[in-house]
Amino acid sequence: MVRVRAVLSAVWRAVRRGQGSFASIGTNNFFLFTAYLFQRQGGFLYLIIALLMLFPLSADPLRKIPRERITMWPLDRREWWILRALSPWLNPIMWLLAAGTIWAVRHSVSWSLLGIVAALFALGFALSDLGGGAWDTLARQIPNPGGLLGALIQKNLRQMLSTLDFWCALLLSLSATIYKLVDHTAPKETFLFMSLLVMLALSSYAQCLFGLDGEGGLTRYRLLPLQGWQILLAKDAAFLLVAVILTLPLNPVAGLAAALIVLAVGHDPSVKQIKPQVRWRFSTGAPIGNGIVQVFAMSIAANGASRTNILLLLPCLAAYAISLHWYGRLLEDPSAAPLA
């Protein structure tokens, strides 16, 4: 049992560190602003966040140890089975499910709801072993748009799709699109609002554009004979593409105006304080001040461009271009070396 206890305590430490990465929602614009704006009425949005987080949270704790390492350890069959039986209990979701079951039994609540949650947990647990292959297949479907920056844009799209921010925005966009198709009497303002909500979900990602590049990727940026604005443009092109596609069925003018402003404001923390990000988590945004500026500026820009005059997209574009130029130059500065 000494060996099993040693392995379990190592797994527990790794699980706790991994779950620390979920603290990212504490500095994520979407979570902060929806919690503030909707408070108790935000049930649907909280459900989306919870469901998105359930999958990565459900991962098998034993996967924290490399397969090669665990098979090399001198564990006999009995110890292995004990480990297999106990390790799921290192995941707090398992305890929540158990508590939920006891509560359901005592209060005779709907078993179907608990069943759905348990099934989602089981799916996440099982898929954590297969997830890599499925993701590779999806990532390969993203084409290289060609040109000087094509491969970088392709890579940046893949990175963006491996964050929960994107999937949250996609679910919001799909829900709103279905609503628009079903209810033709819905006021236009609803879709302006939904476009803003989609952009809110993506806005924290715009504050940490280099967070998934890793040390190797950041080194490569400095080695490539590209100017800083070109590197930043490849990041922004991927973001704009996603933003335009997700808001196209809703209010594309508002979506584009918001995306340009979100990027213009987000360049500052993206370039000055590169925060490493974790895949399949919500992005860890910048300090709240940048988030507030981002959200207010994008709301004004989106409202103005879609309600008043489409030409208000031009000042948004100008603000974006100035930001691109300024922070592109900062990327090139070897003494500041933001990418070193």
Add this chain to the structure above:
Amino acid sequence: MILCKDLTCRYGEFLAVDRLNLEVPSGTICAFLGPNGAGKSTTVKMLTGLVAPTSGTATVADLDVVRDSLRLKKRIGVLPENLGLFDDLTVQEHLDLTGAVYGLTKEETRDRSTQLLRVLHLEHGRQTFASRCSHGMRKKTSLAMALLSNPQVLFLDEPLEAIDPVTAKTITDLLETLAQRGITVFLTSHILSAVEQFATRVVLIRKGVVAWNSAVSEIPGSLEKLYFDLVEAPAPEDLAWLGSAQS
């Protein structure tokens, strides 16, 4: 081709490289050797524009490494210490990126990458994401990227480590051919026996200071003996519990 004058790099209080003076002519394979933390990688980073020198100057391919960094990047190929790969791109996509950025046509990129992947025994991993590659495959990918643009100067940080013997031999043969064609190769390594076979110049560095700089032919005795004498000698220690009765 590479010229350093009093090149210095300081990280806070730590002096990583102290007034390095160096001249490496065209067509030279210069091995830059020293223990971990001696300043090898920092020197490579300064010469490739990754880190700004604290003081001193350096020119590579007649370009100042600070003032002309963008033009310099077009003339050099680099295998960096951390390999500089993106997890979200496959081996082939890394080469496509390099070709596009260095101004090669699609046909040139395809032909050159096919040849490089064949030479480096990496054809089987062409469509593998960098995040799924072994360390050896990642190193070969980074090396292929360094060579693809036909650079004037090659900087290779530990190119032979974690590489299988056949590929290592292929790489050393390739480097010798490149040097004969006038390309300058500046590399770091810990494999002294291999370096002694193909390098034409050796620079030993210890605590940021050059301890030896000469042509390989001028080394008295073996490179290993020189290294142990000037840089660091092994200090054997008997771990008595190793090999004793099983616990």
